[in-house]
Amino acid sequence: MKILSRVLLSLAACFGLGMAGVAAPSDSAPGASAPAIALDVSQAAPRQVEDSTVRAITRDYGRAWQALAAALGQNRADLLPEGFVGVARQKLSERIAEQQRSGLVTRVIDHGHRLQAVFYSPEGSAMELRDTARYEIQLVDGGSVVSTETVTASYAVLMTVTDDRWKVRVLQETE
Amino acid sequence: MPQPVCRGTRAGRARIARALAGCAAALVLMPAALAQEITVPHRVAAGAGVSIQTSGSGAATLYLVGPGTAIKRGIRLGTPAEVSGADLRNAGRYKVMVRAGGEAHTANFFVVPGAAQSISFLARPSRVPVAARDAISGVAFVFDNFQNLTTAPASVTFNLAIADGPSITRKTESHEGIAWTRLDSARKAGAAQFVASVPGVEVRRVVQQVASDPCELRFHIKPGKSGIEAETDPIRDCSGNAVPDGTIVTFTENDGRTRSTVDARIKRGVAQAQLPAAPGATITVASGVVAGNEVRVGGEP
Numbered sequence: 038m039k040i041l042s043r044v045l046l047s048l049a050a051c052f053g054l055g056m057a058g059v060a061a062p063s064d065s066a067p068g069a070s071a072p073a074i075a076l077d078v079s080q081a082a083p084r085q086v087e088d089s090t091v092r093a094i095t096r097d098y099g100r101a102w103q104a105l106a107a108a109l110g111q112n113r114a115d116l117l118p119e120g121f122v123g124v125a126r127q128k129l130s131e132r133i134a135e136q137q138r139s140g141l142v143t144r145v146i147d148h149g150h151r152l153q154a155v156f157y158s159p160e161g162s163a164m165e166l167r168d169t170a171r172y173e174i175q176l177v178d179g180g181s182v183v184s185t186e187t188v189t190a191s192y193a194v195l196m197t198v199t200d201d202r203w204k205v206r207v208l209q210e211t212e
Numbered sequence: 213m214p215q216p217v218c219r220g221t222r223a224g225r226a227r228i229a230r231a232l233a234g235c236a237a238a239l240v241l242m243p244a245a246l247a248q249e250i251t252v253p254h255r256v257a258a259g260a261g262v263s264i265q266t267s268g269s270g271a272a273t274l275y276l277v278g279p280g281t282a283i284k285r286g287i288r289l290g291t292p293a294e295v296s297g298a299d300l301r302n303a304g305r306y307k308v309m310v311r312a313g314g315e316a317h318t319a320n321f322f323v324v325p326g327a328a329q330s331i332s333f334l335a336r337p338s339r340v341p342v343a344a345r346d347a348i349s350g351v352a353f354v355f356d357n358f359q360n361l362t363t364a365p366a367s368v369t370f371n372l373a374i375a376d377g378p379s380i381t382r383k384t385e386s387h388e389g390i391a392w393t394r395l396d397s398a399r400k401a402g403a404a405q406f407v408a409s410v411p412g413v414e415v416r417r418v419v420q421q422v423a424s425d426p427c428e429l430r431f432h433i434k435p436g437k438s439g440i441e442a443e444t445d446p447i448r449d450c451s452g453n454a455v456p457d458g459t460i461v462t463f464t465e466n467d468g469r470t471r472s473t474v475d476a477r478i479k480r481g482v483a484q485a486q487l488p489a490a491p492g493a494t495i496t497v498a499s500g501v502v503a504g505n506e507v508r509v510g511g512e513p
Contacts, residue, residue, distance in 0.1 A: 083392070124359045128280040128302050135282040143277070156390050159349035160336040165390055176277060176309070178284065183275065184309055184316065193361055193388060195353065207353075207361050207389075210279065210304035212255075212322050 071099045073149035076166075081154035084161060094164065094196065097203040098152065102170075105129065105208075106145040112137050122199050123206040144182075146173040152194070164203070168192040250310055250319040258326050258358045259301050264293040266310055278306030278323065303360035326356035328366035328386070328410040335406045335417035341424040342451050344397045348372065348419055351392040352408040361389035366410050370395070374404040374421065397421050401453040423453035429504030431463070431483075431497045439489045440465075440509060444497065446481040454481050459499060465509075467493035 074095045078086035086094075101120025108116040114130040121129060136142060148171040156165040169191055176184040195207035251265035266272070268289035276283040276295060279302040287293045289312060300306070303325045309318045332353040340347045350370050354362045368391035373379030377400045382393045391408075397419075398404060404419045427450035433442045442463050447455040461483035465472040467490040474485040487495060490509060497504035 083394075124355075127359075131280040131302075132277075132282055135280070139282050139284040141275075141277075141282050141284060143282070155388060156392075158334065158351045158392065159394055160334075162336070163334060163351060163353075165388060176275065178275075183311065184307075184318065186307075186318075190305065193363065195361065195389075209325075209361050210322075211363065212324075 070103075072102050072147035074099045074152060075150070076152040076154065078154045078157075081157040081164070084157040084159055086154055086157050086164075087161075090157075090161070090164075094152070094154075094166075094203050098150065098166075098168075098194070098196065098205070101205045101208075102145075102147055102150070106147060108133060109136070109143040109145060112142060120205055121208070122197070122204045125195075125205045125208045129208075140179055142177040144175040144177060146175075148172050148187075162198045163206075164196050166194040166196065168194050250308055250317050252308055252319045252321045255322050255324050256300060258303050258323050258356055258360050259297045261297040262295045262300060262321070264295060264308055264310075266290060266293065268312070270312060272310050272312035275309040275311070276306060278302065279304040281306065301358040301360075303356075303358075325360035325362045325364070326358070327364075328354045328362045328368075329357040329413060330355045330359070331368075331408050331410060331413055331415045333408040333415040333417060335408075335419060337419070338417075339420045339422055340397045342397050342401050342421050342449065342453055343399045343424060346394045347397045348395045348404075348406065349392065350395070350406060350408055350417075351390065352386070352410075352415075354386045354389050354391065354410060362386065363388055366391075369407075369409045371407045371409070372398075372404055372419070373407075374398050374400055374402050376400070377402075399451045401451075423455045424449040424451065425502045426455050426459075426461075426499050426504075427502075429461075429497055429499055429502055431495075431504060431507065433487075433495065433507050433509065435489070436486055438486065440487045440495075441484065442487055442495060442497070442507075443484045444478075444482050444504070447478055447483065447499070455499070457481070461497060461499045463487060463495060463497050465490060465493050465495045467491075467509075 076095050104116050104120040112133050114133045117126045151169040153167045171189050173187045175182045191211045193209045193211050196203045197206050249267045256262050266289045270289050272287050272289050274287045274293050281299050300323050303323050307320050334351040336349050352368050354366045356362050366386045368386050370382045370393045372395050377398050384391045401421050401423050404421050406417045406419050408415050426447045431442050431444040433440050457478050459478045460475050463474045463485040465487045476483040476485045493509045495507045
């Protein structure tokens with residue numbers, strides 16, 4: 038009977054019935070800690086980026102990704118305003134609405150960002166950056182991870198000052 | 213004659229185990245019969261639909277995730293799965309995954325932004341002194357029909373015009389979705405129309421050009437009911453524009469012992485103040501960084 042039960046267990050595993058080989062999502066909020074952000078402003082134009090702005094962008098972009106990870110991981114669009122406005126917020130909200138409809142959740146485990154500022158507006162209220170982001174992304178369907186992928190992705194990012202904070206207005210992955 | 217496998221002997225159990233192991237192996241190999249491949253284009257224009265080709269047969273689950281999209285639906289392998297343009301409006305990377313029989317196949321494709329169709333325009337400042345160098349900046353963020361940042365270069369025109377005055381036009385190309393310019397303000401005060409445009413679309417902002425600092429600020433005094441009345445000449449900037457009503461003009465009287473200061477607002481082009489009658493005192497006038505003439509009470513201006 039022992040052998041029989043082992044075989045049955047193996048078969049169950051073969052069919053992905055929630056045993057070995059399938060990582061179940063943990064209860065901890067994904068992306069809860071601030072991701073590592075390295076910001077290079079040496080190429081920014083036409084305005085030079087002030088030290089205080091470097092600190093603010095680094096802090097607020099990290100917060101935005103924390104908000105993104107939490108919102109996609111919990112299907113909560115209400116977490117997005119922490120870091121996103123405008124088009125970026127709208128598109129992420131659409132994604133969350135679709136995830137809810139499909140019974141899906143996306144877990145983002147952030148491994149850090151290399152940011153390069155390419156444009157800083159003359160009056161200092163908008164900045165465009167390129168982000169090379171590294172993260173692990175898991176697609177969870179009904180509590181089971183159906184896909185795990187480690188990604189290095191490039192983004193075009195537009196941040197603007199809103200309510201005394203820098204928030205992401207555009208977050209667009211590029212080839 | 214072989215023993216029936218259902219018999220509960222030790223040998224029978226071993227046979228059951230072997231048979232089940234064989235079944236398991238066969239079942240593990242079974243997906244080969246459903247072997248799928250996913251074929252998707254590498255790049256798709258935003259808003260265009262896509263047909264996902266799969267090989268194999270039987271039922272499968274299709275997942276499509278991307279910016280603004282997270283779809284899960286059942287499909288038949290070997291039959292193209294159609295994804296509408298409405299699900300592919302947002303530029304970025306999309307991941308397709310087809311799962312069948314415990315096996316998953318994935319493919320990625322990119323949705324790329326379309327041509328410039330809309331502009332988000334930042335014009336600063338909203339109020340600017342006349343004849344100021346590089347005082348006005350315009351930044352245009354160029355988007356396609358679906359609010360994707362248009363990363364391909366687009367021709368953007370900036371135009372700053374004021375009624376009865378010459379207009380300034382700058383043509384530039386957007387770089388990674390952004391075009392910008394810096395312009396001098398005109399010499400004439402008034403509401404300037406600042407327009408950013410791409411072919412077929414223009415966005416307008418108003419920049420209020422106001423008189424600059426006063427030029428040759430002068431005042432005179434005369435006896436008043438309870439002291440001295442000081443009044444400026446009509447206050448204009450160096451381009452001849454009237455300095456706006458409400459601008460603060462400061463009169464200061466100093467008789468060597470006491471000092472009186474009155475902040476007066478320009479009203480109908482001039483500023484007035486009542487000051488104590490202090491014979492021999494000196495009165496000065498200033499507005500912002502501009503100092504005017506000096507008048508001695510009881511003396512010649």
